[in-house]
Amino acid sequence: MTFEAAIFDLDGTLLNSMNVWEQIDIKFLQKRGLPVPTDYVVEICARSFEEAAQYTIELFGLSETIDDIIKEWNVMAAYEYTNNVKIQSYAMDYLLQLKSRGIKLAVATGLPKELFIPCLKNNSILHLFDVLCSTDEVRHGKECPDVFELAAKRLRVVPERCIVFDDVLPAIKSAKLANMIACGVYDKYSAHNQTEIEEIADSYILNFKQAPFPCKEV
Incomplete structure (x- = not known):
């Protein structure tokens, strides 16, 4: 496996944070007297904040605006x-x-920068990254390759020499559409798609102790 750059998703991949969003989703919906659909967290985790808010509004017929929900x-x-x-x-x-x-x-x-930058700082890893990209900066969420292509462009590395680490199926599909190396990462919220992720991805890991290293020629 040959790569010059590694692109990381955060929620459920680099960060152990999906349980936080489950609790937020539960509290958000309970506040409105609404049940939490079993597939709700899975449905919104690959979307941008704007897309997730729009999905939530349409699913539950909410009167709030997208900006209100994101805030x-x-x-x-x-x-x-x-x-x-x-x-x-x-x-x-x-x-x-x-x-x-x-x-x-x-x-x-x-995630928006207001959330992930303080988190990366608190975990003492912010300085390790050359580039920070959010789906807030592109047209689509990870059901499309936009954010991965933006990262490669900013890194000045051709897509074929980039490896993407992500836990959700739509993102793995998008990484492959961008002609990047895709590495699936286990997360319990995506476990129902594990078989398909393994079929599409170039590699699959249960944790970063199993993560691949580039060939020496890089």
Whole structure:
């Protein structure tokens, strides 16, 4: 496997944060007297914040605007991301080893910068990344390759020499559409798609202790 850059999703991939969003989703819907559909978290996790808010409005027939919902989600999540959300097991060591090999690192996330920058700072890994990209900066969420293509462009690395780490099926499909190497990462919220992710991805890991390293020619 040959790559010059590694692009990382955050929620459920580099960050152990999906349980935070489950609790936020539950509280958000309970506040409105609404049940939490079993597939709700899975449905919104690959979408941008704007797309997730629009999906929520349409699903439940809410009267709030997209901006109102995003603001409420951000307020609910801000404290947790700033103080409590941690990186996944073995992730720090893997990032440091990639840096020592001269691999460029990027973030490609559906989170807004107001949430992920404090979180990366709190986990002492913000300085390791050469590029930070959010789906807020592009037209589509990770059901399309936009954010991955943006990361590659900013890194100045051709897509074929980039590896993408992500936990959700739509993102893995998009990484392949962008002609990038795709590595699926296990997360319990995406476990129902594990078989299909493994079929599409170039590799699949349960944790970053199993993550691949580039060939020596890089």
